[in-house]
Amino acid sequence: MPPNTASDILSESTRPLITQDKFQELIKGGDKVFIYESKVYKVNNFIEKHPGGSAAIASALGRDVTDEIRSMHPPKVYEKMINLYYLGDYMPDISTRKLATKPKKTQQKTEQPVLELSWEGGMSVKAYDDAIEDLHKHHAKDLVEDSKAQQDLDNMKIREAYRSLEQEIHSRGLFECNYYKYAKEGCRYTTLLFLSLWFTLHGTQTWHYMAGAAFMAAFWHQLVFTAHDAGHNGITGKVEIDHIIGVIIADFIGGLSIGWWKHSHNVHHIVTNHPEHDPDIQHLPFFAITNKFFNNLYSTYHKRVLPFDAAARFFVSYQHYLYYLVLSFGRFNLHRLSFMYLLTEKNVRNRKLELSGITVFFIWFGTLLSYLPTWKIRVAYVFVSYMLTFPLHVQITLSHFGMSTEDKGPNESFPAKMLRTTMDVDCPEWLDWFHGGLQYQAVHHLFPRIPRHNLRECVPLVRQFCKDVGLHYYMYNFSTGNGVVLGGLKSVADQVTFMKEVAKNNAEIWSGEKHHTH
Incomplete structure (x- = not known):
């Protein structure tokens, strides 16, 4: 029997070897296995208990996820806990590979x-x-074969440089949370909430109430950044404590499920911008960032087909015009997704606590609305406070909607995939508060556990890393980034329009031939 606990792990000389063929047999047999640090782990009994959600592990099965595990988890997870699921040492099939080496430079021209x-x-x-x-x-x-071998060598170089970069960031203390920055943010949150309540409860004119709604939107917008930190265990570094912080902020104050966010967001970090797997780019019928969505893709996250039907064809045809309008309704959709997750998903962590938190949110927010003088003002207050959070949804989509959605297979290195599918947004330091420090999404995707207040300091290090290993680092200012996204949306929309024109012309030709025949 293979070892199942740390105490059962055999010595180096007697550890079971799992060949590439054996690894594939385990996958075909339904076992939940992955590779970490050249070792195979079997998580059949753990996948549903995973604190980050079962979908996150499901998206990582059947391949080497060493860098993904190291980036998403604190050391105690991948140094101790993971050994509970050790199965054997992985031995890849290298019999047909050749090491690609560059020819030595000579005075004579090398003949082909x-x-x-x-x-x-x-x-x-x-x-x-x-x-x-x-x-x-x-x-x-x-x-x-030479090309594959060279790709393996390039990936090895990237991975080694990535590990060195991680050590450099550690040595600079950038994985440590700066609680002083949270104290400053706490003052900002308190100010925004106070202004919202003051205008709402003491207002005498309609514009007073709308100002209160606007400040409430700003309060929610800013508070989400800290909920994001809690979801990544980036505040205290302790899973249980950060989860409770996330529940208080997201559920009790914002009316949204932190559990749903972690369930989908962890998958997004592993399979970024993959049309079939990444829920953060699966927004039909309203958006399609690649023509791959024209093919009625099956979503492995939602476990259903994403139909490219008449509604999708209509909205996608105009998506570059509707982008900001649709995103302004994003908060309403987050309520829907939260309830769907809490009421239908199996094995939800702290389900009752989260449902209680969202109930408390609707009670306090409903009570606040009751102080407004008329139903028209109450409805307007809801729409203004909800729709003015749209900058947050723009910020969330900006870093990915205009980037590559190509699938380069399981052999692509984690850093290369993150940098290919993610852009950073450049801005003056005094504007960091507006973006929450999360405008550096490429850096964040490389190292999700780095506190967002430290991401700016990591930018020069990541830029040098990209220069050393030959990867491209995408960074645009906010307006250019919006232009890139709108340009990408328009490109896909134009393809839908072209398809409609072709279908229309074919229909006219067929109709003409039929009439001529008769």
Whole structure:
């Protein structure tokens, strides 16, 4: 039997080896396995108990997720707890791989290899042509193998540099939370809430009430950044404490489920911008950031087909015009998603606490609305306070909607994938409060546990890392970033319009031919 606990792990010389073929057999047999630090772990009995949600582990199964685990979890998880699920050491199949090496520079020009084949007596022309084709195929196979080997070496270089970057950030103390910054933010939150309540409860004119609604929107907008930190265990570093902080902020004060957010957001961090797996880009019928959504994709997160139906074709055709309008209704949608998660998802952590928190939210917010003089003003107050949170939804989508959605397979390194699918937003330091410090999403995706107040200091280090390993670091200012997103949305919308025109022309041609036949 394979070892199941840390005490059962065998010595180096007697540990069971799991070959690539055996690993694939485990997957086909339904076992929940992944690779971490060249070791195989089986989490059949843990996947539903995972504090970050079962979907996060499900999206990581069947591949090497060393960097994903290290980036998303504190050391005690991947140094001790993970050993409870150790199965054996992973031995990849390297028998057909070649190490790609660069040729040494010489004074003479290097000749390209020449494919040669001698004519054999009695050989037909067809047989000779077939032999030539086989030789070319064999040579092409060698080139492919060399290319894969070079890719492996490049990935190894990136991973080693990524680990060095992590150590450098650790040595600078940038993984440590700056509680002074939270004290300053607490003063801002208190001020915004006070202004909202003052205008709402002491107002005498309609604009007073609308000002109160606007300040409430600003209060929610700012508070979400701290809820985000709690969801990533980036405040105290202790899962239980940070989770309670997240519940208080998100559920009791904001009326949204922190459990739902963690359930979807952890998946987003692992399979960023993958059309079939990342829930943060699955927004049909309103948005499609790639034409891959035209094919009625199956969402592995939502466990259903995302239909590209008539409604989707209409909204996506105009998505670059509707972008900001649709996002202004984002907070209403978050309520819907929160209730769907808490009422339908299995194994929800602290389900009763979260439902109680959201109930408390509707009680206090409903009581606040009751102080307003008329129903029209109450309805207007709800819409203004909810819809003016739209900058937050723009900030959330900005870093990904205009980026690559290509699937480069399981062999792409984690840092390369994060930097390919995420952009940073450049802004003056005095504007960090507006973005919550989370405008550096590329840095955040590389190291999710770094407190957001320290992300700016990591930017030069990440930029140098990208220069050293040959990766591109995308950073635009806020207006340019919006232009990139709108341009991407328009490109997809134009393809829908083109498809409609083709269908219309085909229908006219078919109708004309039918009329001519009759």
